[in-house]
Amino acid sequence: MSTVIQASTEIDLEDAGVARKQPKDIKAKESDRELVARLVDQARAEGVELVGKNGLLGRLTKLVLESALEGEITDHLGYDKHQRSGGETTNSRNGTRSKTVITDVGPVEITVPRDRDGSFEPKIVRKRQCRLSGVDEMVISLAAKGLTTGEISAHLAEVYGAEVSRQTISTITDKVLDGMAEWQNRPLDAA
Template identity: 50%
Template sequence: MAGALSPAAIDRLLADAEAAGVGIDGQGGLLQQMMKAVLERALQTEMADHLGYEAGDPAGRGSGNSRNGSYPKTLTTVAGPVTVDVPRDRRAEFEPMIVPKGRRRLAQVDDMILSLYARGMTTRDITAHLKEVYGSEVSPALVSKITDVVADEITAWQNRPVDEVYPILYIDALSVKVRDGGMVTNKSAHLVIGVDVDGIKNVLGIWLQDAEGSKFWLNVLTQLKNRGLRDALIVCCDGLTGLPEAINTVWDKALVQTCVTHLIRSSMKYVSYTDRKKVAAALKPIYTASTESEALSALDELRSDYGKNYPGLLASWERAWEEFIPFLAFDREIRRVIYTTNAIESLNYQLRKITKTRGHFPSDDAAIKLLYLGIRRIEGRHIDGDGPIPQGRVRGTGTLGWKRAMNHFMLAFPDRLPL
């Protein structure tokens, strides 16, 4: 392998191609010819292994089976369409592995299609891309079929075991349009993100629903409990109907905490652009207060200064106050990871980028498929480097300042975290 890829060998290939007037890429280019040669050589090697002797070897006489010519097969590859000669044997028993019967694409093409789909390209966009860049004819229906292969993977992912305890759970939703019963309706894709004891964030599941309520949320959280999640210390959520009641039913010791970042953003919607900087500065003493009484004083000051002009601003904070104040009881290290991590918002932002290219999805399964592929791509990145993934764990993203926060979690929630 080293000799074949040596600079001298590459220089000879390039020189031969230049002398023959052959380009590097494109139809009939050097890369396509090399792809054809490598595939055909691999097929011949497979045939020799199948028969037990090389072509022309006298050992094959009287063996009962032999080579029987070949047939052409055009494959879609990352170098463009490549026609290879697939060898046959007289007994028709040869089953090639590198180019299996019935397949017209190399595995790398399927991987590339899944990657493009996960980045928000539609099936027709991918078809056009493959045609323009690789000269390959792949129909939108085939692209959709290729992406459907993750269906079993999604089922396994949605039902996989989870950790027994999560210091933080984030629960939120993003809106998607789905065709249902002949009509396009708005549905909410609910995501649950768990931050484990190592500070690694992973999406635990996706639940698509057009209406919220205690019954729906009780079903979601019970599923998580049945998958092994017996306790959650802090559950961050924002204004989802029936969710706090369901949390307290499933995990009676869990603290329900309004997402502070969501609260700030939702309350700022009532403020005119010219006053936003001043109001943002006035809000800061509330969520950075040391005690609830200090936060109430800051809220009173906000009411005095802006309550008349922006009653909606005050109403947002007053309505969420009971779910906001648990935040004030935490040490600043815990507050920092709850506030600055803002895991759901970051994930939702990236997922919205890939869903906004769709006018609507033809089914719930299609919406979940795209969201799952997007999550799988996002969770492939890891803030703590490129070290090995622990056995049984999906790689996720880390949390800055987690070690300091975890020390305070151990003090604030004794006997509830694994040693």
């Protein structure tokens, strides 16, 4: 309803001959909203669900993660994909490997680029990382509410379709407990 009001106000201002300037961040937000609306409309037209296996959010998450990883390897190697390195380095791209990461929208299978000498260390999804931070926070929150590792595992499977073992959940909560114990036993500053 407020969108309609804003639209009519803009028309009235334009009809009155008043030039209206919008800051860049407002224009960017509007273009983001338009893009999201088009994506959601296209997904609905194709019968794609918002969440779940092969859902729109999972596809977008995959696209964003893979694009970020491509940017990281381009920065690491110093040249874009499908370009020659110019002989500046002996290192080059060496295909990709498949990896499943557990995200807030469920498990997402991504392809991670590799380099020949193995020196590429991705930052967005580190080597051997199988969960993005939101899942850890969710597990901690559920454990703090008194759920057992089995209940947390069942919840993640039911809601997100993510199969997280009891051992993984236990490992996540143990890390937090270790961090808390370390913080509690830290030396205090003299007052």
